[in-house]
Amino acid sequence: MEFYDVVKARRSIRGYKNDPVPEDALKRIAEAVSLAPSACNIQPFSFRIVLNSAMRRKICGVYTAPWLAEAPAIAVVLGNADVCWKRLEGEPIIPVDIGIVMEHLVLAATAEGLGTCWICAYDVAKMNKVLNILPPWSAYAVTPLGYANVQPDKIQRKSVDEVFKIIK
Numbered sequence: 256m257e258f259y260d261v262v263k264a265r266r267s268i269r270g271y272k273n274d275p276v277p278e279d280a281l282k283r284i285a286e287a288v289s290l291a292p293s294a295c296n297i298q299p300f301s302f303r304i305v306l307n308s309a310m311r312r313k314i315c316g317v318y319t320a321p322w323l324a325e326a327p328a329i330a331v332v333l334g335n336a337d338v339c340w341k342r343l344e345g346e347p348i349i350p351v352d353i354g355i356v357m358e359h360l361v362l363a364a365t366a367e368g369l370g371t372c373w374i375c376a377y378d379v380a381k382m383n384k385v386l387n388i389l390p391p392w393s394a395y396a397v398t399p400l401g402y403a404n405v406q407p408d409k410i411q412r413k414s415v416d417e418v419f420k421i422i423k
């Protein structure tokens with residue numbers, strides 16, 4: 256798919272077929288993830304692609320949406336706030352690094368014809384526990400990965416002029 260077609264095709268998908276995610280698609284997605292920029296190239300992230308059904312059930316016990324349970328795979332992005340670059344004021348840049356690498360995964364998945372949906376509205380301590388993630392690592396975001404069985408409704412965006420101002 257052409258880049259702008261991928262960007263236009265990406266939507267949050269909240270309904271999945273149970274067809275598995277092809278391994279070659281996962282390999283291409285992994286490469287796209289590995290090419291993501293990060294502050295000082297520290298790459299303070301690591302993904303877990305959970306195919307294991309018992310582990311997926313545990314994740315779905317923490318974030319209980321039925322559509323997450325339908326998906327044949329769940330991607331979790333882990334971040335390490337201790338090692339990431341810190342802003343001059345001392346604030347860890349980890350949310351930015353995570354946002355970029357996760358969106359690489361999301362857009363690569365879209366290019367593969369797969370649906371995704373960013374998920375952050377879960378109890379982080381509980382998610383870390385079910386995934387056996389220990390500090391300084393933490394589960395920053397989750398997404399289902401799979402083929403959509405729903406068509407998302409049309410969505411309103413702010414106008415281009417409102418979000419993108421050119422200063423001459």
Ligand SMILES: Cc1cc2nc3c(=O)[nH]c(=O)nc-3n(C[C@H](O)[C@H](O)[C@H](O)COP(=O)(O)O)c2cc1C
Pocket residue numbers: 265266267268372373374375376377407410
């Ligand atoms: C950082 C972030 C966190 C999100 N967390 C959730 C979530 O926990 N649950 C959910 O259903 N959608 C979540 N979303 C999806 C947004 O609701 C969605 O991106 C937004 O409504 C725009 O719709 P679209 O993705 O279809 O363009 C999240 C999106 C982002 C970027």
